Amino acid sequence: MHTDVVIIGGGLAGCSLAYFLALEGIEVIVIERFELNKLASGANAGSLHCQIPHTEFLENGECWTKRFAPVLKLMKQSITLWGTLEKELKSDLEFSQAGGLLIAETEAQMRDIEHKAEFEREQGIEMEILARDDLLKMVPYVSDKMVGAAYCLDEGKANPHKATPAFAKAAQQHGAKIFHYTTVDAIEAIGNGFNVKTSMGEVSAKRIVNAAGADAGRVARMVGVELDIAGFPIQVNVTERAAPLVKHLLYFAGDRLTLKQAKSGEFLIGGGWPSNMNARTNQLSVNPDSIRNN
Ligand SMILES: Cc1cc2nc3c(=O)[nH]c(=O)nc-3n(C[C@H](O)[C@H](O)[C@H](O)COP(=O)(O)OP(=O)(O)OC[C@H]3O[C@@H](n4cnc5c(N)ncnc54)[C@H](O)[C@@H]3O)c2cc1C
Known part of the structure; x- marks a missing residue:
C-alpha cells in the first residue's frame, strides 16, 4: 500500500x-x-489556556518566563482557531470563551500575579487585574477571603x-x-x-x-532521532452534574488548583496532580493522595 x-x-x-x-x-x-x-x-480537562502557568512562573523564574512567553502568541492563535472549528467541522465541540481567572488569597500572591501579567501583556494577551469587589461581582461564589485576581479574557474551554x-x-x-x-x-x-x-x-x-x-x-x-519527550499521568476529579454556576476557567495562585464546569454540568477539579502508573504494565489508577490534596 x-x-x-x-x-x-x-x-x-x-x-x-x-x-x-x-x-x-x-x-x-x-x-x-x-x-x-x-x-x-x-483524557485532559479541555481547558484552552492562554496564560503563563503560575506554578512554573514562580518555580522557574524570569529567565524561563522570557523563553516561554512567546508561546502565548501561538496559544492565542490556537484559541481563535478553536472558535471557527464548530462551523468548519459541523460539530458541537462545546467551545466557549468566557475567560480565565487566576485568583489570589494574599497580597503577596497578588503582586506575583501582577508581575506575571506584565509578561503576558507584552505578548498581546489581554489581562485585567481585578480587586476583591470586582472579583466577587464577577464570580460571587468565590470566598470573600480572596483579595483579587488576574482576568485573562482570551481563555476558554472545549470538550476533549x-x-x-x-x-x-x-x-x-x-x-x-x-x-x-x-x-x-x-x-x-x-x-x-x-x-x-x-x-x-x-x-x-x-x-x-x-x-x-x-x-x-x-x-x-525508529529513524535514529533522539527526542527528549516523556509522558506522565495526571488526574482530574469530576463531580456529579449541577446547575450552571461556573462559566470561567478558575485557577488558584496559592496552590495547584483549577476548576471549571462542563456544559453537561460536572465540575472538573484539577491542577496537575499525579495519578498512579504501574511501571510494568503502564496501567493507570487513581492516586487517593492527589484527590485529598487537590
Ligand atoms: C479540548 C482540548 C483542550 C486542550 N487544551 C490545551 C491547552 O490549553 N494547552 C495545551 O498545551 N494543550 C492542550 N490540549 C492538548 C492536550 O493536553 C494534549 O497535549 C494533546 O491532545 C496531545 O495530543 P497528541 O495527538 O499529541 O497525543 P495523544 O492524544 O497522546 O495521541 C498520540 C497517539 O499516538 C498513538 N501512538 C503512539 N505510538 C504509536 C505507534 N507506535 N503506533 C501507532 N500509534 C501510536 C497513541 O496510541 C495515541 O493515541 C488540549 C486538548 C483538547 C482536546
Missing part, C-alpha cells in the same frame, strides 16, 4: 493534521495502535471527547484513511520516502509525521 503521508498517532495532533492535509487533496493514512482519542487528547473524533470524521469525509488497532513497529528510509512496518503489514509513504504524543520519542528513535 502507498500514500503521500502516513501520520503515526490518532490523537488531536494526528487527526487534525489529517483533516487539514486531506482538505488540500493530499492522500493521508492515520495509523493508531488503539482507538482514536484514547490517550492525552481524550468531541474534538478529535470531529476532526477524524471530517478528515475521512475528505478521503483520509484511518487504521485502528495498528501499531507502527519500525520505519525504514527508502529511496524517495519511507516504509512503515506495522502490526497489520507495510505502508510506504513520501512523508511520515510523528504524532505519537508521549511515545513520540520511541517513534523518533
Whole structure:
C-alpha cells in the first residue's frame, strides 16, 4: 500500500493534521495502535489556556518566563482557531470563551500575579487585574477571603471527547484513511520516502509525521532521532452534574488548583496532580493522595 503521508498517532495532533492535509487533496493514512482519542487528547480537562502557568512562573523564574512567553502568541492563535472549528467541522465541540481567572488569597500572591501579567501583556494577551469587589461581582461564589485576581479574557474551554473524533470524521469525509488497532513497529528510509512496518503489514509513504504524543520519542528513535519527550499521568476529579454556576476557567495562585464546569454540568477539579502508573504494565489508577490534596 502507498500514500503521500502516513501520520503515526490518532490523537488531536494526528487527526487534525489529517483533516487539514486531506482538505488540500493530499492522500493521508492515520495509523493508531488503539482507538482514536484514547490517550492525552481524550483524557485532559479541555481547558484552552492562554496564560503563563503560575506554578512554573514562580518555580522557574524570569529567565524561563522570557523563553516561554512567546508561546502565548501561538496559544492565542490556537484559541481563535478553536472558535471557527464548530462551523468548519459541523460539530458541537462545546467551545466557549468566557475567560480565565487566576485568583489570589494574599497580597503577596497578588503582586506575583501582577508581575506575571506584565509578561503576558507584552505578548498581546489581554489581562485585567481585578480587586476583591470586582472579583466577587464577577464570580460571587468565590470566598470573600480572596483579595483579587488576574482576568485573562482570551481563555476558554472545549470538550476533549468531541474534538478529535470531529476532526477524524471530517478528515475521512475528505478521503483520509484511518487504521485502528495498528501499531507502527519500525520505519525504514527508502529511496524517495519511507516504509512503515506495522502490526497489520507495510505502508510506504513520501512523508511520515510523528504524532505519537508521549511515545513520540520511541517513534523518533525508529529513524535514529533522539527526542527528549516523556509522558506522565495526571488526574482530574469530576463531580456529579449541577446547575450552571461556573462559566470561567478558575485557577488558584496559592496552590495547584483549577476548576471549571462542563456544559453537561460536572465540575472538573484539577491542577496537575499525579495519578498512579504501574511501571510494568503502564496501567493507570487513581492516586487517593492527589484527590485529598487537590
Ligand atoms: C479540548 C482540548 C483542550 C486542550 N487544551 C490545551 C491547552 O490549553 N494547552 C495545551 O498545551 N494543550 C492542550 N490540549 C492538548 C492536550 O493536553 C494534549 O497535549 C494533546 O491532545 C496531545 O495530543 P497528541 O495527538 O499529541 O497525543 P495523544 O492524544 O497522546 O495521541 C498520540 C497517539 O499516538 C498513538 N501512538 C503512539 N505510538 C504509536 C505507534 N507506535 N503506533 C501507532 N500509534 C501510536 C497513541 O496510541 C495515541 O493515541 C488540549 C486538548 C483538547 C482536546
